Amino acid sequence: MNQNPFAEEEVNPFSKADAAPGSKSRIPQAVANTFGFGQKHDATVDIPLDSTKDPKKKATELSNWESDLQRREQDIKRREQAVAGADIPTDDRNWPPFFPIIHHDIANEIPVHAQKLQYLAFASWLGLVLCLTFNVIAVIVCWIKGGGVKIFFLATIYALLGVPLSYVLWYRPLYRAVRYIFSLLALSEKPSTIKCFSLLALQFN
Numbered sequence: 503m504n505q506n507p508f509a510e511e512e513v514n515p516f517s518k519a520d521a522a523p524g525s526k527s528r529i530p531q532a533v534a535n536t537f538g539f540g541q542k543h544d545a546t547v548d549i550p551l552d553s554t555k556d557p558k559k560k561a562t563e564l565s566n567w568e569s570d571l572q573r574r575e576q577d578i579k580r581r582e583q584a585v586a587g588a589d590i591p592t593d594d595r596n597w598p599p600f601f602p603i604i605h606h607d608i609a610n611e612i613p614v615h616a617q618k619l620q621y622l623a624f625a626s627w628l629g630l631v632l633c634l635t636f637n638v639i640a641v642i643v644c645w646i647k648g649g650g651v652k653i654f655f656l657a658t659i660y661a662l663l664g665v666p667l668s669y670v671l672w673y674r675p676l677y678r679a680v681r682y683i684f685s686l687l688a689l690s691e692k693p694s695t696i697k698c699f700s701l702l703a704l705q706f707n
Contacts, residue, residue: 620677
């Protein structure tokens with residue numbers, strides 16, 4: 503009756519005798535089974551080395567891979583040489599000379615028989631730019647003399663949008679069309695006006 507119910511039972515871990523069914527153990531049986539302690543037939547894990555592939559097969563694969571890389575490198579070099587030899591024009595910015603913002607080279611890129619047409623189109627675009635600039639200046643003078651501010655904002659917006667949009671939507675497509683189409687026609691045996699207008703129609707569609 504005087505036995506302490508909270509006293510721990512002394513268990514000899516070196517005892518050869520089997521533990522009684524009702525005795526307590528330091529390692530519960532469920533935990534031992536979970537982590538595989540004390541199992542007689544534990545499975546062994548074999549980590550296989552990379553010995554399945556034949557060294558000759560590896561050497562063949564590496565040789566094929568190297569030959570494929572060489573073939574691709576030669577293909578890239580051949581394409582670079584073809585592009586360099588084709589004299590394809592680039593769109594580097596070169597105009598105006600003091601502050602280049604667009605690409606423009608009629609003398610070197612446009613055929614001689616089409617340069618007059620291109621210069622006329624370029625003059626028309628420059629005239630539009632000058633008109634929009636003069637419009638802004640005139641509206642500023644009018645505003646200083648007592649005119650409304652509304653027309654100043656309208657003229658400024660019209661100039662800021664009209665100049666770049668006229669170049670992007672009108673002059674640059676015309677310049678590229680003349681540059682490429684007349685070059686193609688020069689390579690043909692019998693260039694004709696019908697071919698010229700048909701290719702221009704395809705360019706702008």
